[in-house]
Structures are given as C-alpha cells and as structure tokens.
Amino acid sequence: MVATSPASTSSTDTLSRTAQPSPRKARKPFSGALYILPSFAILLVVMIIPILTSLYYSFTSYSVLGSPTWIGLDNYQLLSQDPSFVDALIVTLIYTLGAVPLQTFLSLVIAEAVVRRFRNAFGRVVRSVLFVPVVSSLVVAAVVWRAILGTDQGLVNSFLGMLGLPGLNVLGNPNLALAAIILVTVWKNIGYFLVIYYAGILAVPAELYEASSVDGASRIQQLFKITIPSLRPITLLVVILGTIWSFQVFDLVYVMTGGGPGGATATIVVRLYQAGFENFQMGYASAMAMILFVIVVAIAIVQRKVLSDD
Amino acid sequence: MTELTTDSRVDRPTETHKTSRHDLKNDASRGTVARHPSSGDVAWAVALGALVLLAALPFVFMAVTSVQETMRMTATLNTADFTLDNYVRLFLENKFAQALLTSVIVVVIACVLNIVVCSMAAFAFEKNPFPGSEAVFWIYIATMMVPGQVTLIPLYGITGDLGLLNTHLALALPVVNAFGVFLIRQFMKGIPNDLLDAARIDGATDFRIFLRIVIPLVRPVIVALAVFTFLSTWNDFLWPLVSITDAGMETVTLAAANLQGRFTTDYGLVMAGATVTFLVPLTLYVLLQRQFVEGIVSSGVKG
Known part of the structure; x- marks a missing residue:
C-alpha cells in the first residue's frame, strides 16, 4: 500500500559480499534481534495474545466476574439465530452498500473535475477544505451532525420551524437515521479518497488524452475510455479500504444514534460493544469479533486476488 | 502511496x-x-x-x-x-483542561514509543536481518489485517491484569502497530547498503549507524508516522470508551462525546467541547498540510 523508495540493493549487496570479506559477516548473527525485541514485546501484548485470547473466548461463556467456561461452538450457533445480530449484519451491509459506492463515485468525479478544469488556486482550496473533515475526529463529526440533524432544537428543525413546517426528527426515524449516517460517512471520507484519486489521475499519461483529443474524443468519452480504466487499481484500493472501514463503523453510530431508533442503525461493532461492555457477555462478544475478523480478512483476500489478476 | x-x-x-x-x-x-x-x-x-x-x-x-x-x-x-x-463552564466545571492534558500526554507517549520501536524494528528487518527475521516480519504484516475491535475484549482484560487500567500508558500502548514498521522499512529500502558497510569498515557500531546514518535519512517517513500516530491517538474513541472508568483520565475525544451524553440540549457547551477537540488537529493540519495529507493517506488511518 505504501510506495517503495528506490529499489533495494540486494543484488549489489550479494556481489560485494562475494567480492570481498564483508564486514557484515563479522558481526554476531542475531544482533538484529535486539532491535526487534521492543516492538515484538508490545505487539505480543497488545495484538498477538489478544487475538488468540479472543479466539479462545469465542468458544467460552465468560462474564467479567467468573472465569471462561468452554462451550464449544454454542456462541456461534446462538449468533446465527440471534435476530439482533443478523439485523446488525444486514444494517452493516446496507450501510456499506450505501456509503462505499457513493463516496467512491463522488471522489472520482470531483478529482476528475479538479484535475481537468481547476489546476489552480481554486482547485487547491477545494482539495484542502474537503480534507478538513478527514482531519476531524469521528466523534466531533458525529456530535456536530447530530446537533444539525437531531432532535428538537437541531439546526434542521429550527429551520423547518422558521418556514412554518412541521419538525422532522431525522435521527429518530428508522429509515432516515441510517441514511443520515451514510451521508455523514461520505461527507467525512470524500476528501481522503479525493486526494488518492487526484494523484492517480495526474499519473495517467497525458499522451493518452492528447491522442484521443486529436481523434475527436469528447471529455465524457475520455472519462470512460481513458481515466476510469487507467484508475482501476486505485479504484480497487478505494473500494476495499472503504469497505473495511464500513464494516468496522462504530464511533459515528454510537454518538449519533447509539444504534437506535429500535436497532435501526446498530452495526456489528455496536452490537459487539453492547454484548461485551453493557451485558458483559465477553464470550458472545468475542464470537462477534471473530466473525468481523473473518469478514475483514475475506475482503482483504478478495482484494489480493483481484489485484494480482491485473 | x-x-x-x-x-x-x-x-x-x-x-x-x-x-x-x-x-x-x-x-x-x-x-x-x-x-x-x-x-x-x-x-x-x-x-x-x-x-x-x-x-x-x-x-x-x-x-x-x-x-x-x-x-x-x-x-x-x-x-x-x-x-x-x-468555554468557562467547559474548563471550570467540566475539567476539560484535564482531558486536554491527558490527550497530550497520551499522544506524546504514543508518538515517541511508536517511532522508536518501529524504526528500530524496521532497521533490523531491512539492514540487519538475522535467520528467521523474514518469518517474524510476516507475523507483523499479518497483525496489520486484524481490526482493532477484535483485540478489544482481551486487551481490556490484559490491561487490567497488568494493573494499567486508567493510565496514560494503557491508552498509548495499543497504538503501536506493525504498520509503522512496514512503512519505515519500505523507506529504508532506498538506503544503499554500501553506505552502511562503509561506516562499518570505519568501525561504527550498529547502534551508531542506526542513529547517525539511518534515522536522519528516513526523517520524512518518521514525520509521516508521527502525524498518523498523533491523529489516530487523538481521535481514538472506542478504546478510551471501554478502558477509561476514572473521569479524571478521560481523553478529549471521550470527554467531548460524554458532554453530549450528559448535556444533550446544552448545545453551546457541547459545541464548545467539540470545537476544542477539533482545533488541535485542525491547527496542525493548517501548519503541516503536506505532511498531514501524506501521513494520513499513506497509512489508511481512519480519523
């Protein structure tokens, strides 16, 4: 995901090693291990042990007070029959299907317009300001948008009241609440993907556009025949990243609606949090975590597959 | 990227x-x-x-x-x-200064820790490998695929067992991430090994080479990692929400969310909390715009 700096010099390295007695050989073979130790110790405590423990907990019945009791696959079986978890999967899927295509499409179209038409100060302002929501924390975004869309004294309702219209409780309406969260997600993410697409479009060879202009291609034709095909790997990255983020959504939902109304916006992680830290069913919550893990890994594998097909 | x-x-x-x-x-x-x-x-x-x-x-x-x-x-x-x-109520009645201080301390610990341990590991993997180091690197890469929510529950238990709940260290430690190692290692590939070998012939120790040659050369990527670490720590919500039970240890982001929970309709106060929480990353973004965009976009961090 990260661009490499100039290529590794391993081949010249081997050459010099055979040519002359390398100073590298004289050193203790495991001196490097010492440098890895601090990060490995931390990763062991905060990642590796927790992952394995989470897997173990998912096969147990465990509340914070007692100790875990092995119950095999019971948690997974319960989950498959738990309507609130099945609903959470569906809500998360709808959220993803709403947010990802929209933010991908908008950031591509905006990037294209900025590159083609506004490679000037105005274009820079557009890119810089659209990036501001990216810098803000999700909690701030959620608090502010809740105050705009939310209940009685919210901005939207004040405005509707001024026009003499009946109030509209966006976040209290089961259908509108999820749509609102999707739109806030798109609002938050566009600047991020815009930067990625902007760089990508700049990297498309100019000759392609020049040649097609000579042949009389319109801008729209260039967009569909040159820009979009050339950006395929970038689009893939944008879609995969957006999908993985979407499946992990929590902050926005928790602060804007708390998963309500009536579970209409309760996503996987909201249910995980409720099971683990409100109901103290740590085993059950861990099973949810493992399902989330499998989903995210599956997305990453699909990404790898599609990328290597290119 | x-x-x-x-x-x-x-x-x-x-x-x-x-x-x-x-x-x-x-x-x-x-x-x-x-x-x-x-x-x-x-x-x-x-x-x-x-x-x-x-x-x-x-x-x-x-x-x-x-x-x-x-x-x-x-x-x-x-x-x-x-x-x-x-703002007066925010700082006097709601201890927001305390939350700001907590966040600043946690961010500083997280940045220093992440940069030090990640650059050390990257140096070993790329310039000082040992038998089996590539296998260890793959374990690092594998951990990058794991969503934070998966480790949440055991992490809470482990932090408790270590007696670290409600400490700055507990908020900062989980920020350390194999991604930093990966990022810096990619950058270190650009440093010619001949340069390091020459220094070795001159009698420089590994540590001296690391500190005096490698670190100055990878400065840009360290800045990017610092930005990424700052933002993900400052904006983190789920881990503080779960692990902080002592009101005196709330981070700003958690405090801003809690203000809304307690004073739903006191919009002036809630917005003051949100404004303060937002101003710190915004100021840094305005000052370091290029590094911000690079640091964030190269990392896939979610604000």
Missing part, C-alpha cells in the same frame, strides 16, 4: 494545463483571453463551491454555536448573544 500523494510535486503539463497557464498570462498582461471558461467550467465551479461550503459549514456552525448564549444549534452569529460562558 507516499509517492502517489505527493500532490505538491510539479503538475504534469497536459495540453489543457498549458493552455490555461497561457490564459492566465494573457489575462494579466494583455487582457485578452485565448480560451474562455466554458459553461461547464462555471457549472463545476458552482458545484465544487457548494461542496466546499458543505465540508466547512458544519464546523462553522459548531464554532458559532459555541460562543453564544444559546440552547439551540444555530447557524447565525448573533452579537447580542455573544459569550465565552460555554
């Missing part, structure tokens, strides 16, 4: 670009225009202008509401209602 996002680099001169540059010159010097902005340009300028407003206005409303005597969210600044009372 770092390369991709270097948006400050010279724009490739495409045909349209050349023309528009030309236009500007003509405009300025002779007042003639070779290519009028098309109606499409105007429509796009209006649309993008609207999007810029949409991106910025919620933050303007936030700031405007925070300095008024109001129990409503408002879009207009009414000078008669102007007050700093919300």
Whole structure:
C-alpha cells in the first residue's frame, strides 16, 4: 500500500559480499534481534495474545466476574439465530452498500473535475477544505451532525420551524437515521479518497488524452475510455479500504444514534460493544469479533486476488 | 502511496494545463483571453463551491454555536448573544483542561514509543536481518489485517491484569502497530547498503549507524508516522470508551462525546467541547498540510 523508495540493493549487496570479506559477516548473527525485541514485546501484548485470547473466548461463556467456561461452538450457533445480530449484519451491509459506492463515485468525479478544469488556486482550496473533515475526529463529526440533524432544537428543525413546517426528527426515524449516517460517512471520507484519486489521475499519461483529443474524443468519452480504466487499481484500493472501514463503523453510530431508533442503525461493532461492555457477555462478544475478523480478512483476500489478476 | 500523494510535486503539463497557464498570462498582461471558461467550467465551479461550503459549514456552525448564549444549534452569529460562558463552564466545571492534558500526554507517549520501536524494528528487518527475521516480519504484516475491535475484549482484560487500567500508558500502548514498521522499512529500502558497510569498515557500531546514518535519512517517513500516530491517538474513541472508568483520565475525544451524553440540549457547551477537540488537529493540519495529507493517506488511518 505504501510506495517503495528506490529499489533495494540486494543484488549489489550479494556481489560485494562475494567480492570481498564483508564486514557484515563479522558481526554476531542475531544482533538484529535486539532491535526487534521492543516492538515484538508490545505487539505480543497488545495484538498477538489478544487475538488468540479472543479466539479462545469465542468458544467460552465468560462474564467479567467468573472465569471462561468452554462451550464449544454454542456462541456461534446462538449468533446465527440471534435476530439482533443478523439485523446488525444486514444494517452493516446496507450501510456499506450505501456509503462505499457513493463516496467512491463522488471522489472520482470531483478529482476528475479538479484535475481537468481547476489546476489552480481554486482547485487547491477545494482539495484542502474537503480534507478538513478527514482531519476531524469521528466523534466531533458525529456530535456536530447530530446537533444539525437531531432532535428538537437541531439546526434542521429550527429551520423547518422558521418556514412554518412541521419538525422532522431525522435521527429518530428508522429509515432516515441510517441514511443520515451514510451521508455523514461520505461527507467525512470524500476528501481522503479525493486526494488518492487526484494523484492517480495526474499519473495517467497525458499522451493518452492528447491522442484521443486529436481523434475527436469528447471529455465524457475520455472519462470512460481513458481515466476510469487507467484508475482501476486505485479504484480497487478505494473500494476495499472503504469497505473495511464500513464494516468496522462504530464511533459515528454510537454518538449519533447509539444504534437506535429500535436497532435501526446498530452495526456489528455496536452490537459487539453492547454484548461485551453493557451485558458483559465477553464470550458472545468475542464470537462477534471473530466473525468481523473473518469478514475483514475475506475482503482483504478478495482484494489480493483481484489485484494480482491485473 | 507516499509517492502517489505527493500532490505538491510539479503538475504534469497536459495540453489543457498549458493552455490555461497561457490564459492566465494573457489575462494579466494583455487582457485578452485565448480560451474562455466554458459553461461547464462555471457549472463545476458552482458545484465544487457548494461542496466546499458543505465540508466547512458544519464546523462553522459548531464554532458559532459555541460562543453564544444559546440552547439551540444555530447557524447565525448573533452579537447580542455573544459569550465565552460555554468555554468557562467547559474548563471550570467540566475539567476539560484535564482531558486536554491527558490527550497530550497520551499522544506524546504514543508518538515517541511508536517511532522508536518501529524504526528500530524496521532497521533490523531491512539492514540487519538475522535467520528467521523474514518469518517474524510476516507475523507483523499479518497483525496489520486484524481490526482493532477484535483485540478489544482481551486487551481490556490484559490491561487490567497488568494493573494499567486508567493510565496514560494503557491508552498509548495499543497504538503501536506493525504498520509503522512496514512503512519505515519500505523507506529504508532506498538506503544503499554500501553506505552502511562503509561506516562499518570505519568501525561504527550498529547502534551508531542506526542513529547517525539511518534515522536522519528516513526523517520524512518518521514525520509521516508521527502525524498518523498523533491523529489516530487523538481521535481514538472506542478504546478510551471501554478502558477509561476514572473521569479524571478521560481523553478529549471521550470527554467531548460524554458532554453530549450528559448535556444533550446544552448545545453551546457541547459545541464548545467539540470545537476544542477539533482545533488541535485542525491547527496542525493548517501548519503541516503536506505532511498531514501524506501521513494520513499513506497509512489508511481512519480519523
């Protein structure tokens, strides 16, 4: 995901090693291990042990007070029959299907317009300001948008009241609440993907556009025949990243609606949090975590597959 | 990706670009225009202008509401209602200064820790490998795929067992991530091994080479990692929400969310908390715009 700096010099390295007695050989073979130790110790405590423990907990019945009791696959079986978890999967899927295509499409179209038409100060302002929501924390975004869309004294309702219209409780309406969260997600993410697409479009060879202009291609034709095909790997990255983020959504939902109304916006992680830290069913919550893990890994594998097909 | 996002680099001169540059010159010097902005340009300028407003206005409303005597969210600044009372209450009654301090300490610990341990590991993997180090690196890479929520429950238990709950260290430790190792290692590939071998012949120790040669050369990527670490730590919500039970140890982000929980309709106060929480990353973004964009986009961090 990260661009490499100039290529590794391993081949010249081997050459010099055979040519002359390398100073590298004289050193203790495991001196490097010492440098890895601090990060490995931390990763062991905060990642590796927790992952394995989470897997173990998912096969147990465990509340914070007692100790875990092995119950095999019971948690997974319960989950498959738990309507609130099945609903959470569906809500998360709808959220993803709403947010990802929209933010991908908008950031591509905006990037294209900025590159083609506004490679000037105005274009820079557009890119810089659209990036501001990216810098803000999700909690701030959620608090502010809740105050705009939310209940009685919210901005939207004040405005509707001024026009003499009946109030509209966006976040209290089961259908509108999820749509609102999707739109806030798109609002938050566009600047991020815009930067990625902007760089990508700049990297498309100019000759392609020049040649097609000579042949009389319109801008729209260039967009569909040159820009979009050339950006395929970038689009893939944008879609995969957006999908993985979407499946992990929590902050926005928790602060804007708390998963309500009536579970209409309760996503996987909201249910995980409720099971683990409100109901103290740590085993059950861990099973949810493992399902989330499998989903995210599956997305990453699909990404790898599609990328290597290119 | 770092390369991709270097948006400050010279724009490739495409045909349209050349023309528009030309236009500007003509405009300025002779007042003639070779290519009028098309109606499409105007429509796009209006649309993008609207999007810029949409991106910025919620933050303007936030700031405007925070300095008024109001129990409503408002879009207009009414000078008669102007007050700093919300901020006074925020800092005096709601211990927001305490939360700010906690966040700053946690961010500093997280940044220092992450940069030190990640650059050390990257140095070993790339420039000082040992038998089996590549296998260890793959374990690191594998941990990058794991969503944070998966480790949440055991992490809570482990932190408790270690007696670290409600400490700055407990908030900072989980920030350390194999991604930093990966990022710095990629950058270190660009340092010629001959350079390091030459230093070894001159009798420099590994540590000296690491500190005096490698670290200065990877400075740009360390800045990017610092930005990424700062932002993900400052904005982190789920881990503090779960692990902080002592109100005196709330981070700003958690405190801002809790304000809303307790004072739902006291919009002035809630917006003051959100404004303070937002101003710190915003200020840094304005000051270090290029590093921010690179650091964030190269990392796939979620704010």
